[in-house]
Amino acid sequence: MPENTIYIIDVTNRDGVQTARLGLAKLEKTIINMYLNDLGVFQSEFGFPTTGHEKNYIQANLELARMGVLRPIRLEGWVRAMAEDVEQGVEATGVQHLNVSISTSEQMTQGKFAGGKTRETIIDMMAAAVDKAKALGVLSVGVNAEDASRTDMPFLIRFATAAKQHGADRVRYCDTLGYDDPFSIYDRIRELGEATGMDVELHCHNDLGMAVACSVAGARGAIDAGVDAYINTCVNGMGERAGNADLLSVLLAVKKSAGFAGQYKLDPRVDLAKIWQLAKYASYAFNVKIPINQVGVGDNAFAHASGIHADGVLKDRRNYELYDFEELGRGDPEIVETGREIVIGEYSGIKGFRNCYEKLEIEFSSQEQARDVLELARYANVTKQKPLAAAELRFIAKYPEQTRKLLTLTP
């Protein structure tokens, strides 16, 4: 097996929240970071350090990292590749890991920036952004080539080489429009890795239904070139337009498929058994149902109806199941309340609140503490406008100070 490893950088809290018509409250983004950490994801692209309303959320999550709660996951912010943005983002939040982004294709450099930009300007801007990050003590910098899949290879190699010379740690190959196929991306990533010796991030969109296939094919290109691969994913395949590469599908493709299982190394920290809770939570938070046929976590992923299949799977699950539902954390019965239910809302009172927490077996040391947590739960409800999930109620009770901070919005 090659030495190089495939890591996951999840971008649900950045690309996922850019999805049209959808979004997440800051508390929901935080809970997703907690679940990603439990799952063993290497890094969460957790927000926008230059955006005013993200500031307190980012600071609160970095505080949780310092407390050892959001650890070992790395929390990284996305900024435009402009020295001013890097400076502003780092000063506002204290973020220590960054990805800086700029378009590299002829289409976008001419078509997006007013008056057009030359190729040289693109490299200069990126280099100045990386220099600024390094000067400010940022610990790791990824450089994003937006629309890399429509960028000519000589320029892409020049761009990545310059990034490396300025101290960047990785180059992100963005298939922004989902234009690559598994064969084209394999060839291009292999060439990029071999020419630069730089670790590569794969950022694939699903416009042609190939985001997962392109992600793993690109990762293979990186490993075969002798560098590490970092696949960008979103929980439940959320993300702009047709979405990003689905987190679980990528993990299963690397762990279970014919050409990867036992042949390419996945970050050993990944614990698949945590995916079920995360997928369910993200579905609730985004308010988007998991499709019945979703890989691994859909209702039908382990359902069998036809006579031959049902008989076959009962004799030996391997007849019709490639992997086990237990591996994904599925199989426990779920209790659904069918009678009276007390939920926490923005106008809840202390009695109902205590009832909710008693069910979660959480106790408060004093009436004062209970009232304080109730107040936070009410505010959380104002930002979410839906009943709080058990994971959120637990978080609020356990980390009231961080909750207060991330709920604070000052326009």
Ligand SMILES: [Zn+2]
């Ligand atoms: Zn994207």
